[in-house]
Amino acid sequence: MENLDDTFAALAHGARRTILKELRSGEKSLSELAGSFDMSQTAVSKHVRILNEAGLVRVEQRGRTRFCQLNDDPMQTARQWITDYEAFWQNQFENLARHLAKDGL
Template structure:
């Protein structure tokens, strides 16, 4: 089970590692697109677009349906949940460390600039 999850996560991050594929996913978030529509914003051939789409399919991030001679793709965001979960661990990791750094810097500032002990004039 863990190997399957690791393999899926590897596929998702591989797919997300390419700017063209990330942009394709963003376009699919607005709704279904044909392969031609997905390729259109890029200076790439339909064959190159198909390779990108295949990587997204292998990661489970999109589904392709054949309607006659037209291939229609739609977003399947489910696998992104696993990537988000993995990234959340590191978000917490860095948040905790940055919180400690902030506390230490505030303590250092307080030591360098102690509050004034003067009493206010009435």
């Protein structure tokens, strides 16, 4: 859970979420990713760098081309954190419902 802040910060931008969506189908070069956006390759590269620093994307240099792959491990950690809180809030709502039923409200 130590990198949860980095994960959520990286996921906060729509372009980065779109990059992750693009990578679900498999590895893509940086230029392939840039072709999916109405922004420069440099801008896409900055978004990929943030995703890489958060551990959400692996970048491998082969020759002069950089290839990107999705790494969903940090998202699985975030999903677990959210699931834990979902159970907490579900329990809170059930307690509230019991309390209101007991008081006839």
